[in-house]
Amino acid sequence: GEDVEQSLFLSVREGDSSVINCTYTDSSSTYLYWYKQEPGAGLQLLTYIFSNMDMKQDQRLTVLLNKKDKHLSLRIADTQTGDSAIYFCAGIFSGGYNKLIFGAGTRLAVHP
């Protein structure tokens, strides 16, 4: 199957780190993606990781990939109120044709 699962909500204090988790059932995706959706807007690609990598860091963002456990996480350091959004993990699994499958999204709320 192509299930991608995420927890629905996460609440953190401003300045703390946020960790958003994602699990998937099909390990065939060459790349795994994190998208961000701000209120009233479409999804935008935030970062991605190649499936042969374990970790990717991009400024305040760290993506960790555990292929054995089929687990992907996104860590946001020094979380700011502007990081409040819905975060989606996604992958292109068996079947090709760029069929991008998303998790349900994790709503991150940052409070003072």
Added chain:
Amino acid sequence: DAGVIQSPRHEVTEMGQEVTLRCKPISGHNSLFWYRQTMMRGLELLIYFNNNVPIDDSGMPEDRFSAKMPNASFSTLKIQPSEPRDSAVYFCASSRDVGGKAEAFFGQGTRLTVV
């Protein structure tokens, strides 16, 4: 490029009416996706096209939903007849495969309200 363009941004219609949502993908992209987003179900893939051909429409909820892509620069999603439970935000996205990596670009979405 102006990005993926969807129209209308908002649509309010009465139950039983036909609704047509429109999408212009980014030029040069060969895949196009229609998604539906609701609070209850999150983001659902309805249908996607590759090179204008529908590849997988298993996410289309019922026969009331249909989608077309007559050419590389235009797609429509039609609901006929519409029902209140169709109320959602509908997103169109397009992508182009580059070495196995395919970043999807999303439109702003169409917020559909069926009353």
